[in-house]
Amino acid sequence: MWTRCVRTGPWRRVTAGSCARSLCSSTRTPGGLEPLLRLCVDRYYISPGRANTERFRRGVRCSYGPLGTELRRNLLEQWWHSVSRSSAQVFGIESVSGSGDGAGAGAGAGPLRTVESELLTRLLERQELTKEQLVREALLLLQRSPAARADLLQGALEQFVPALELVNRKLPFGLAEAGPCFQPSDGSGCPAEVTQTSLVWFCSPRTSSQWLDHWTRQRLRWWRKFALSPSHFSSSEVPSEELIEAASRGVRIQYSFPWGPETLETLWSRGDAELLHTHQGVRSKLQCRDGKKSIPHVVSVTGNLDRGVMAFLSNSLQQLKREDSKQKLLQRTVLKLHPVLTPVKVALNISRGATVELRQVCEGLLQEFQEAKISAWPGYLETLPPSMEQLNAKYDEMGVLFTVVISENTLESGLLQVRSRDTTIKETMHVSEIRKFLSRYISVADTN
Structure with missing residues (x-):
């Protein structure tokens, strides 16, 4: 069921959609925002x-x-x-919206009220009501409706x-x-x-x-x-x-x-x-x-x-x-983004080679990261993987901290490649060290 929030105050007749139109007309695209929006x-x-x-x-x-x-x-x-x-x-604490008296809604304006759209529409369609009767009925409807909180102070x-x-x-x-x-x-x-x-x-x-x-x-x-x-x-x-x-x-x-x-x-x-x-x-x-x-x-x-x-x-x-x-x-x-805020800490990808075995390594690492509460992006699941250059560009825009590439060399020696978002430097690391490295990196960033 649809509801509308209205503020207690002087009443006037409105047409459907007028609120939405005024909201849209008041918004403008601030300079410099479009690149951020697109990303x-x-x-x-x-x-x-x-x-x-x-x-x-x-x-x-x-x-x-x-x-x-x-x-x-x-x-x-x-x-x-x-x-x-x-x-x-x-x-x-946890407080309930509408439990108070609407304090904080604005001096003299009254609290915001949540009104069922169906009730409001039926009231506005009653053409037999005079203006004074409409105002009176509308105020009664508002008084019976719960207050929507404007802040958490109350x-x-x-x-x-x-x-x-x-x-x-x-x-x-x-x-x-x-x-x-x-x-x-x-x-x-x-x-x-x-x-x-x-x-x-x-x-x-x-x-x-x-x-x-x-x-x-x-x-x-x-x-x-x-x-x-x-x-x-x-x-x-x-x-x-x-x-x-x-x-x-x-x-x-x-x-x-x-x-x-x-x-x-x-x-x-x-x-x-x-x-x-x-x-x-x-x-x-x-x-x-x-x-x-x-x-x-x-x-x-x-x-x-x-x-x-x-x-x-x-x-x-x-x-x-x-x-x-x-x-x-x-x-x-x-x-x-700061390491503790960025949504994805590490992306897991594979290079060309024995796909089944490489994916098994990735799945094992993914489970390790989940146990350590390190959010990981399973890039190795892409059916048509792009080039590493395209992947790096994508992950940089996503804010991914590190990109890990599993290759045939990982199967032979346990070594994998780790690329840093912030420096773009690629390092070689043993598969057994990557979880500890990421945990330590994020922990140090959180304390600084």
């Missing part, structure tokens, strides 16, 4: 189709291909490790009291969550789904500003850790005229795309007003053991995971030019 579609990062690439352009949730899904999963996993390892007092505020008991009423501590949220996009008024990451940090009032600075440094360092060009990631204070109602300070972490900066995460020092409102002003159950019976202040870190995926794809794309031995200018396109 992402051709190399299985996002699904093809104009509507899907437009969602990708805007940094909202789109249909990911197999490699994009794996990249997104790797990024989310690294985000969770970064916030949970940064402090012993960060706990994961869930953390609601779970503050049981979490406070968990930590023996001592500060500071944080609640972390990731999940889908709906937000208006590009001024069109049409909601767009985003995958949001959220860390809500509860601390004493006197330290909230220091904690905002701490999390700004920590988050910027995390984004830059995986970047090929770290300087493209930056932070800046939110101007006073752009502060949200509850916040005394704000910081944006941004990425400089070829078409301009876009926000990846926003940090707010929010005070205690929202926490008090959520718990109906009952101060006694919110007070902590800091000797002053004070109400904790809230520092929130809210990120857009989908735009983060786009930022790392953009940051990693390189188009390199070189001359071959005949002084012919060649261009090499390579997606130099």
Whole structure:
């Protein structure tokens, strides 16, 4: 059954498809994005189709291909490790969309509501209703419909009291969550789904500003850790005229795309007003053991995971030019994603020779990699394998870290050839060493 998300507010008659038209008309192709779009579609990062690439352009949730899904999963996993390892007092939570009162949907605008299309269509087709009756019926329909969350803050505020008991009423501590949220996009008024990451940090009032600075440094360092060009990631204070109602300070972490900066995460020092409102002003159950019976202040870190995926794809794309031995200018396109983020760590291929025996070696290596949780691409299964030069070009665009070639020499001596994506250097290695080599390489990259 189809549903539509609408925001509570002034009601007006709409025609079918008007929302979709306004959304499409507000999207434009930013300069410098087309090469990235083509690569992402051709190399299985996002699904093809104009509507899907437009969602990708805007940094909202789109249909990911197999490699994009794996990249997104790797990024989310690294985000969770970064916030949970940064402090012993960060706990994961799961909240339900629509469980709160719509807080965070925007001052005065009301929450987004999920409405069944069939009910809405039947209501709009009732020509006997006057304008006032239509407005009244529409508002009743909206009030009965569940709220679609615009952010994850409310869930953390609601779970503050049981979490406070968990930590023996001592500060500071944080609640972390990731999940889908709906937000208006590009001024069109049409909601767009985003995958949001959220860390809500509860601390004493006197330290909230220091904690905002701490999390700004920590988050910027995390984004830059995986970047090929770290300087493209930056932070800046939110101007006073752009502060949200509850916040005394704000910081944006941004990425400089070829078409301009876009926000990846926003940090707010929010005070205690929202926490008090959520718990109906009952101060006694919110007070902590800091000797002053004070109400904790809230520092929130809210990120857009989908735009983060786009930022790392953009940051990693390189188009390199070189001359071959005949002084012919060649261009090499390579997606130099960080080793822990890249979806495929190694591609397995065979050269000409005893195909059955070579495939058996590849299958044995593939099983080893799976046991070590090293993602591998079974290139040896291609029925019409291209030349090694074409394969290398394909794997570079996919971001594959290493290409392993099994040959007749492997059957005789156990030696295979390993090509590096980043250096293009080819090395000879014994088949028994490749698993350990890859595990060590990825582990070292994760700690740097």
